Structures are given as structure tokens and as C-alpha cells.
Amino acid sequence: MNTRKAAMRVGSICLKVAIFILICLGIVYLGQTTYHYTHAVFSDEAFEEEPGRVVKLNIPEDISSKKLSEVLEENGVIEDAGIFRIQMKMADFGDTVKAGAYELNTSMTPTEIFKILSETNEDE
Secondary structure (H helix, E strand, O other): OHHHHHHHHHHHHHHHHHHHHHHHHHHHHHHHHHHHHHHHHHOOOOOOOOOOOEEEEEEOOOOOHHHHHHHHHHOOOOOOHHHHHHHHHHOOOHHHOOOEEEEEEOOOOHHHHHHHHHOOOOOO
């Protein structure tokens, strides 16, 4: 009987230690994911290093920020449309997009892309 109680106690302790380890690993994973996501949102890094490649785009009138970020991601100008949309909202950029033809480079930072897309395009 004592052997059975001892085994149950050891099993209970092992289960508690395993649960504690899983909780710690979950916290570490959550921390890493949060760091990566916030770093991507707040850093002003280009998708590719210099010299990058030129991408020609036509931006239609009244394009939504969601559609704009999806188009930029599909064409390889940015890495993640969701993160770019958050950056657009933080920069208060969404309503300033001008329709027209643009040449963007994959080595441009989000700030540079914002500036170009909000300027009046001479090709109009």
C-alpha cells in the first residue's frame, strides 16, 4: 500500500512539473511571437536589401488600405500585408493615397512607400 501511495505521489509531482514546463514554454513562445510582431510593426525596415528590384504598379482611385497592402504584398514590395496595414494606421496614411502609376522598389522602407504613394503623381 505504501508503495502505491509513493508511486501516486511521484506521478503527481511529475505531472505538476510537466504542466509547469509547458506553461513556461508557452510564455516563452508568446514572448518571442509578441517581440517579433511588434518589432516588425515598429521597425522601418525594407523587405529586401539594396539594390532591390523595381515594381511597377497602378493604384486605382479609392483603393482601401486592405486592398493596397494586399497588392503591395502580392507584388513583393512588402513582406506582410497585415503589418503594413497597422503601419499605415499608425502613420495616419490610409486616406492620403493618390491614384496613379508608380514605380516602387523592394528595398524601400514603409515610410518611403508612404511618401511616394501620398505624393501627386505626374503621370496622371
